Amino acid sequence: MSTPEIQRGVRLLHDPVRNKGTAFNEKERDALGLRGLLPPRVQDQATQVRRILENMRRKENDLERYIYLAALQDRNETLFYRVIMDHLDEMMPIIYTPTVGQACQVYGHIFRRPRGLFISAQDRGRIRTLLDNWPHRDVRIVVVTDGERILGLGDLGANGMGIPVGKLSLYTACAGIHPTQCLPVTLDVGTDNEELRHDPLYIGVSEHRLRGGAYDALVDEFVEAVQDAFPRAVLQLEDFGNANAFRLLERYRDRTACFDDDIQGTGAVILAGIYSSLRLSGGTLSEQRFIFMGAGEAGIGIADNIVAALMHEGIGQEEARERCWFIDSKGLVVRSRTDLVEHKRPYAHDHEFLPDLATAVERLQPTALIGVSGTPHTFTREILETLAQQCERPMVFALSNPTSKAECTAQQAYEWTDGRAIFASGSPFAPVDYGGKTFVPGQGNNAYIFPGVGLGAIVSEASRVTDEMFFASARALADLVSQHDLALGRVYPPLANIREVSAAIAIAVAEVAYERGLAQRPRPDDLEAAVRAEMFEPDYRSYL
Ligand code: NAD
Numbered sequence: 001m002s003t004p005e006i007q008r009g010v011r012l013l014h015d016p017v018r019n020k021g022t023a024f025n026e027k028e029r030d031a032l033g034l035r036g037l038l039p040p041r042v043q044d045q046a047t048q049v050r051r052i053l054e055n056m057r058r059k060e061n062d063l064e065r066y067i068y069l070a071a072l073q074d075r076n077e078t079l080f081y082r083v084i085m086d087h088l089d090e091m092m093p094i095i096y097t098p099t100v101g102q103a104c105q106v107y108g109h110i111f112r113r114p115r116g117l118f119i120s121a122q123d124r125g126r127i128r129t130l131l132d133n134w135p136h137r138d139v140r141i142v143v144v145t146d147g148e149r150i151l152g153l154g155d156l157g158a159n160g161m162g163i164p165v166g167k168l169s170l171y172t173a174c175a176g177i178h179p180t181q182c183l184p185v186t187l188d189v190g191t192d193n194e195e196l197r198h199d200p201l202y203i204g205v206s207e208h209r210l211r212g213g214a215y216d217a218l219v220d221e222f223v224e225a226v227q228d229a230f231p232r233a234v235l236q237l238e239d240f241g242n243a244n245a246f247r248l249l250e251r252y253r254d255r256t257a258c259f260d261d262d263i264q265g266t267g268a269v270i271l272a273g274i275y276s277s278l279r280l281s282g283g284t285l286s287e288q289r290f291i292f293m294g295a296g297e298a299g300i301g302i303a304d305n306i307v308a309a310l311m312h313e314g315i316g317q318e319e320a321r322e323r324c325w326f327i328d329s330k331g332l333v334v335r336s337r338t339d340l341v342e343h344k345r346p347y348a349h350d351h352e353f354l355p356d357l358a359t360a361v362e363r364l365q366p367t368a369l370i371g372v373s374g375t376p377h378t379f380t381r382e383i384l385e386t387l388a389q390q391c392e393r394p395m396v397f398a399l400s401n402p403t404s405k406a407e408c409t410a411q412q413a414y415e416w417t418d419g420r421a422i423f424a425s426g427s428p429f430a431p432v433d434y435g436g437k438t439f440v441p442g443q444g445n446n447a448y449i450f451p452g453v454g455l456g457a458i459v460s461e462a463s464r465v466t467d468e469m470f471f472a473s474a475r476a477l478a479d480l481v482s483q484h485d486l487a488l489g490r491v492y493p494p495l496a497n498i499r500e501v502s503a504a505i506a507i508a509v510a511e512v513a514y515e516r517g518l519a520q521r522p523r524p525d526d527l528e529a530a531v532r533a534e535m536f537e538p539d540y541r542s543y544l
Contacts (some may be wrong), residue, residue, distance in 0.1 A: 006543055009033035016077045020540045023048060028543050045540060047080055052083050053201060062099040067110055069095060073169070074113050077179050080098060081538035084173045088495050092170075094445065098402030098427050100166045101151045108201040115165050116184030118158065121210050127221050131229040140181040140458045143167045144222070146189050148209070148241035149262075149297075152374035155241070158204025163239050167261070167450070175451030175502035175536025176459065183230070185221060189215055219248065221274040227256055231245035234457045234465060236261055236450065241473025242296045244345045252468035257457055259465040262297040265446045265453070267305035268470040268477070270298075270370070270397065270424075273444050274306065275478035276491035277422040281393035283367070285309055288323060288395075291366040293328040293357055293407060294373030295333055295344045298399060303347060308471050321346055325364055329373075331355045353537060361386050371407030378398065379408035384416035392420060399426040399444055410441040424491050431488075442485075442492040448487045449473050451498075452505025459506060459531050460513035461520035468516070469509045475502060476508040499535070506531045 010031055018463040020028075022043040029035045052072060059065045064518050069091070084091045093099060103110060119234060123130055145162025164184030171177040186306045189210040197206040226233060237248055237260040245260055252258040259265070278285060290306065291300040303324040310320035326333040326347050332354040333344050340348055354360045361369070361383050369387060371379060379398060394417060398407035398432065410429035413421045419435045429441040453473055457465055480493045480501055493501060507527055515518040524530035 002392055008031070011039060012490040016073065016075055016119060016471070019076045020078065021048060021081060023540055030543055037411035045079065048079055049083055049086070052079065053087070056083075062094050063096045063102050063106075063110070066103050067112070070115075074115070075230055078538045081179070081536075084169065084536060085499075088173065090496060091173075092445075092495060093428060095169050095173075096166045096447070097151060098230055100162050100307075101153050103404050104150050104156050104159045104229045105153065107156070107162055108196075108199060108203045111201075111203055112396065116161055116186065118161070118186050118188055119218075120188040120205050121190070121204075121214070123207065124218060124221065126224040127218075128228060131225050134183060134497075135261040136180040136183075137230075138181055139183045139233045141168065141171055141177055141236065141454050142183045142185055142226055142230065142233050142411060143171075143236045144185040144187060144237050145238045146187040146240055146244070147191065147204075148239070148244065150239050152401050155191050155193045155201070155209075156301075157193055157196050158188040159184055159202070160239060161203075167236070167238060171451045172449045172536060173451075173452050174498045175455040175506065176499065176537070177451065177454055178536045181458075183233070183508075185222075187218065189218065192221060210439055215244075223252055223256065223258075232458075232461060234258070234462075236454070238262065242343075243341075245297050246300075248487040254464065257462055258426050258466050259453070259470075260297070261450045264465075264467065264470045264507050265301075265450045266298045266399075266444075267301035267303075267402055268442050268453075268474040269446050269449045271300045271305040271309055271422045271471070271474040272443060272448070272477035272481075273491045274368070274395065275309075275395065275474065276442075276481040276486065277368075277393075277395045277424075278480070280486055280489070280491070281367075281395075283393075286313060286323070288368055288519070289364060289366045290324045290370055291323065291357070291360055291364060292326045292329055292370045292372060293378055294371065294375070294400070294530045295328040295347070296372065296374075299326060299370065300343050300347070302372070304467070305470065305474060308467060309474070312471070319403075322349060325360065325366070327351065327357050327360055327373075358383050358386070359371065361390075365390050366394075367391045369407075370395075371398045373407075374400045374405050376405045379413070381412070382415050384408065384413065384421070388417035388420055389402065389525055394421055395424075396421040397424045397444065399424075401426040403427040403429075410439070414439055422489065438488070440488040440490045442490040443495075444492065445495070447495075447498065448477050448492060448501055449505065452476075452502035453509050455502055455506035455531060455534060456509025456513070459521070459527075459534055460510040460518070460523075462509070462513040463520055464516045464518050466512065466516070469512045472508040472512050473505045476504045480504060503528070503531050505533070506534075 143164035168182035187284040190207040235258040307320040
């Protein structure tokens, strides 16, 4: 990676990529014009980390902690990543879900410094030149949102920028993608959130959302501009509303290296959790019957991955799809319904219409419930008791975020199934003591998958990001779940192992790229070494 000329003096202290604060040593202070601009005592990074943790933990709530960490990222990125990487369990819920959701809701009110690129409808015709304003030229991952469906929180317009910013922090923290190779983008196409439009502190364009041809033209121009300005970049679509998400993925997936984490990343991480659950229950994938509560990006993405896995085992597509049943806001998704949008149709089976989840559980006798509707408390005691009567080790995956939206809590899942549920969630839940045993709920966090996918695509310079790569990622993740994890009821590895997970996934993804002729970089003799060499470590470098 090219390193631009080192700044001196105050400009160096204000450069977040190179600033080391009190860790500049005596010689550097003399050589770089820093003498007097820093307090005299030189401190090492470990001491600085101690100060950060002390300050951060003193804050009154997680939103304040989020603001504090964002400020650290703005002044010293190396220290920011040292803190995040070494305390991932504590930091992930602050820099990402659930706190990032709160931050996006009030983004205009807590706004200090901009981060990322904001592109609005007024930029039509000049997006390519606008990309030249970004200070780093070797961009390898672009995460873009239009803010229409932020987590489970709906349309937050330009406030959604917190999501690409947070996701890219995770790319660096979890897979070591260099911070200067990451570009967060918000396409500000307006918002249909009336409260925001009337908020004087809102940072976005206060107009209704752009739709139709004008919207498509803006996205097209953006994608082409990215391909031209950053030809080696992977484009990740993030938190688009569900009418656009499926469409945009179909439009661009064969044109450029592009994926949608809400659909494909979710699919892979949950498939990995299902594979681990099968090790606990002793069943096979083809013996399972899944009911999805919610037929949006997450649900369809997961079902598509289950179908791909079953097809890999030699089962036909139609038969594989019949293992997956969906309930949407109207009831069971069945063929006789005339109100189904395109992405639900492959899962509309020939069956009488059933009005709700309780009836569907009774009649369809599932082995797994997957909650992805963003509607809380829908896995009731009655439903889980019925499920547990029909199945020895049911999977209960309450994936809706944030925590307040979960279909049931970990405690409820274990209690209402007599300790037999294999539980996983979207947001973290604390361990639960039940029946003399401690259960540690696994979190089906997308961060297990997308950073490794990005790293694998970078190492191989993959020209496309394919479904097969996500399937390979799910297998790689499931392989890293230990007997010890399973004994605790945890279907994912501990988050603390995430860099190892990302490295394994990157290798699996790069292997697919090489096998399928999608790699634009020759295969290194030692792929694992090449992956590890690419991973950024947040250590200070010497400037002398
Ligand atoms: P989405 O908006 O694309 O889909 C939500 C779906 O739920 C829609 O089809 C909607 O019609 C349906 N729905 C809403 N209310 C319902 C109800 N009462 N009964 C039945 N269906 C109902 O959103 P998405 O991207 O699919 O995300 C859904 C949820 O899953 C969110 O809360 C999100 O945070 C969570 N999620 C979790 C993970 C994870 O754990 N790794 C990943 C992605 C999404």
